[in-house]
Amino acid sequence: MDGVRKTAVVTGASSGIGAATAWRLAAEGFHVVLAARRRDRLDALAKRIGEEVPGAGRLAAVTLDVTSQESVDELAAGLPECHVLVNNAGGAVGMEPVAEADPADWQAMYDSNVLGLLRVTKALLPKMIASGAGHVVNITSLAAHVPYEGGAGYNAAKHAAAAVNEVMRLELVAQPVRITEIAPGMVHTEEFSLVRFRGDAERAARTYEGVPEPLVAEDVADCVAWAVTRPAHVNIDRIDVQPRVQAAPYKIHREPS
Template sequence: MMASVRKTAVVTGASSGIGAATARRLAAEGFDVVLAARRLDRLEKLKVEIDAADPAGRRPATVHALDVTSAESVAALAEAVRGCHVLVNNAGGAFGLDPVSAADPDDWQRMYDTNVLGLMRITKALLPKLVESGAGHIVNITSLAGHAVYEGGAGYTAAKHAAAAVNDTLRLELYDQPVRVTEIAPGMVETEEFSLVRFKGDADKAAKTYEGVAEPLVADDIADCVAWAVTRPAHVNIDRIDVKPRAQAAPHKVHRV
C-alpha cells in the first residue's frame, strides 16, 4: 500500500496505552507516525523503540508536544506537520466516578475539554492537510460509553456521547471531500493508566475495575482495529467499530470469575 508514497499518521495521546500501541502498529504498517502528547519524555522513548524496529532505518517517528486543551499548542503542531493522511484522535480520559448528586464540575470540565473540544481543535487544525492528501482519514477513539450510560458515569458518558456526535456530524459535513471518518468505540480495555487516572491515583480502586475479568481487551486490540480501518481501500469507509472483550456483554454487564 505504501510502496510509492509515504503516508503520515498523527496520533494524539500517544504517550501511553491505546495511543502508544496505535503508533507502534501504524509504523509497522508503513506509516510515518507523528507522536503527539504532553509527556515528551515518554514520546522520546517510544520514538526510539519505533525507529529501532524499522529495518530500513528510515526513522519513521517524530515527536511533538501537544496539549489538546490549548489552542496555541494545537496550532503549533499543525504548523509543524507538513502533511497528514491519517489523524487518530485518541487524547481524552475519564476523571472521577461520582453520581450527578456529588459531581465535581472541574472533573466534568476536564472531560469535555479533552474528549470533545480537544477532538474539535486538532481536527479543525489538521483538516486542510487531510483534504489536501487526497485520501484523508479521521479515526476518533470514543468508547462504548458514547452509546450507553451507567451509574456514576454521567460526566464521562456525556463527553463520549458528544464525541460520537461530532464524529457522525463530521462524516456528513465531509461527504463530498476525500476524507473518511471512523469511530472506534472500545469496551473494557486494561491499560496502565486509564482507571488509575479515573480514580485519581487510587491503585486499589483502579485494580477492581478489572478484578475477576479473565481477558479484558488490551491496547494492542484497539490498535489492530485502527490499523484495519485505515488500510481498507480508499473508497471503503468503516463507520464504527464497537469492540469488547468476550466477557463483556454490555458496558454494565461483565462476567467475572
C-alpha cells in the same frame, strides 16, 4: 498500503491505546507523528519503535496539549502533510453520581474528549483534504453509546464525541476524507483507571478483578490499523470492540477469586 508512505498523527501517544496505535501504524508503513504532553515518554517510545520495527518510516515526537489552541496550532504549523489523524487523547475522571459530581471534572473531560478533538481535527483537516486521501479516526468508548451509573460525566463527553463523528461524516461526504469511530469497551491499560480514580491504585485494580481477558491496547490499535488500511473508497463508520466477557459497560462476566 501503496508505495507512497502516508503520515499519521496520533494524539495521546505517550501511553496506552495511543502508544500501541503509534507502534502499529509504524509497522504498517506510516510515517508517524507521536503527539502528547509527556515529551520524555514520546521520545523514548519513538526511539524503541525505530529500533524494533523493521522498515519503520519517519518517527517524530511532538509535545501537544489538546486543551491548548496554541499547542495545537504549533503542531499543525510543523506538519508539511497529514493523511491520517487518530484522535485518541482524552480520558475519564471520577465515578461520582450526578448528585455528587464536581463540575470541574466534567469540564476537564469535555475539554479533552470533545474540544480537544475539535481543535486538532479543525487544524489538520485542510492537510487531510489536500492529501486526497485523508482519514480521521476518533477513539470514543462504549460509554459513547451506553450510559451507566457513575459514568454521567464521561458518558456525556463521549456521547458528544460520537455526535461530532457522525456530523463530520455528513459534512465531509463530498471531500476525500474518511471518518471512523472506534468505541472500545473494557481495555486494561496502565493508566486509564488509575487516572479515573485519582491515583488510587487499589481501586483501579479492582476494575479488572476476575475478568479473564480484558482487551489490551494492542487490540484497539489493531482496529485502527484495519480501518485506515482499507481501500480509499471504503469507509468504516464505526467499530465497537469489547472483550468476549463484556456485553455492556455494566454487564461483565467475572471469574470467582
